[in-house]
Amino acid sequence: MLTGRKYRLDLAPGQAEFAERIGGVCRSVWNTALEQRRTYRRREAWIGYHEQARQLAEAKGEFAWLAEVPGHCLQQTLIDLDQACSRHGTWKVRWKSKARTRPSFRFPEGAKIAIERLNRRWARAKLPKLGWVRFRITRPLGGTVKNATVSRDGPHWYASFLVEDGVVTPERHDNPGSAVGIDRGVAKVVTRSDGRFHHQVFARDREVEHAKKLQRDVARTTKGSVRRKKAVARVAHLARKIRRRREDFAAKTAHALATGFELIVFEALATKNMTVGVAPKPDPGQQGAFLPNGAASKSSLNRSILDKGWYRIELATRSKARSTGACVITVNPAYTSQTCNVCTVVDRRSRESQAVFRCTSCGHTEHADVNAAKNILTAGRAEFVQPSPGVRAGARKPRRRVGRKANRQATAAQATAQTEPELAGIPRL
Ligand SMILES: [Zn+2]
Structure with missing residues (x-):
């Protein structure tokens, strides 16, 4: 490989x-x-x-x-x-x-x-x-x-x-039949359905403060000056240090997951929604002026420092899985944090706080992220037929495409089918 x-x-x-x-x-x-x-x-x-x-x-x-x-x-x-x-x-x-x-x-x-x-x-x-x-x-x-x-x-x-390197992906994982659901969060970077956590603080409070100071230093220098260059280099140095920690964490987590489990289920991340900008807030007292809307706190520096690198973890796991024979899939994360893993009742009030899940229906109490990770695993198991130990090759259940996205895809497919003959002869992208 x-x-x-x-x-x-x-x-x-x-x-x-x-x-x-x-x-x-x-x-x-x-x-x-x-x-x-x-x-x-x-x-x-x-x-x-x-x-x-x-x-x-x-x-x-x-x-x-x-x-x-x-x-x-x-x-x-x-x-x-x-x-x-x-x-x-x-x-x-x-x-x-x-x-x-x-x-x-x-x-x-x-x-x-x-x-x-x-x-x-x-x-x-x-x-x-x-x-x-x-x-x-x-x-x-x-x-x-x-x-x-x-x-x-x-x-x-x-x-x-x-x-x-001549290495081939093994046909079966060393730990056949094992599966884990992964909930990615902020309080704990990675929560597993077996109740274990992988966590690391990438930027310590002191470093976040220091980054802000360095950023102010940059703002005080003139564009194109030597001082600006040096100040920018200091910001980059700190950002690099934090990035390395994140890369290291992703590699270690990926190793633990890919060697330990045959089926690894992540939630599909809606990165598009997460990176959306903050809406401008017009000032009612003054036309054409705007009130602070917190956009600055979404700036790229902050993002790069506070970022938990969820996608990187998934990517590293997929890469590592090639050498262990593990299978990585993603499932729709909708309601995974509001569903009780025991009685499957969905109720947003069941999530008592950041950390505690207490089912309003059956009273089941658990760490909220572990409950979510278990739901992710359940969803993954429903989608993926895991071969029982000793049996070769896994098969994916045919996916039902539902909802707006599927409709859109169907319409697009129809549209291309209809317009295709007219496009003949024109080079396509
Ligand atoms: Zn329940």
Whole structure:
């Protein structure tokens, strides 16, 4: 199976500068190509990867700064853009800003990347045009390299290799028949249906205060000044530290879940609703003015610090599950916190407080999150036929699609079916 291996690079000063330049060129290729796609769309025309790649090859003859960076990285940028546009639509794909995007570029040809071990601690990789780059080999590569991505995070450069390690997903989990429901929350990050918790405080109160102070420091500096640059770097340093804690937590939780249970049921997160902005509150006393509405507290810095990384946990679990044979599914979370797991009566008053669930019907009392996690497990079990121990392969029950979404999908399917003949001959996205 394909796995990632990430190492911190020890670049020579010249190499770091060159890497920064490659990152910059890839960024401008992305932005130019995106603008081109949008311009075409405005004129109701369409341009795809192949034409853009052809134009890029032509442009390399004209501009030396394009020709000096590895051509494959630029092509890869166009491929990435193509994929992003077909997945999210040309208008939703975002620009890469110099200040906000971390430089990153990929060498897509693993066969052209040579890797040599120098001694017990160090190894080096030969990347096209960048030359030999040294890195601390903190864990073995363990397979053949498929591609390499070089990126910078703060002051350090990293190389992550995509490796085919030859491991195959086991047909049955080591713990057949076991299942767990997961409730993700704020008071406890992860609550399991067996009553256990996985919790960590990612940003301590002191750090949240410090982040606010650092943010004020940034606000006091002038745009483009050296002081601003330093202040921004301090904010980024703290944010990075917190992000790492979250990544570490996600990996450990994912490991515990994927090795312990064959079926893991998450609630499907409605991220769209969660990230919705705050409505502006007009000031009744003054026309055109607005009262504070708490929008600032939803700012990106706060989000990045207070974020519990729920999606990351799910993603890490799915990734880990590939090597243990566990199955990860998501279910609709509606009413899971208001339903009694014993008598299945739904009543919002049953949730007495953040932590306590006391059923108004049967009196069943439990930790509110554990009750919710149990409901999630029940829903998951109803949807997924788990093979009994000793039997091979799990089957998914056919899903009933109900509600507005299903209707919308049906209408969309009909619409495309009807208009399809007219569209013949026009290249489709
Ligand atoms: Zn009950």
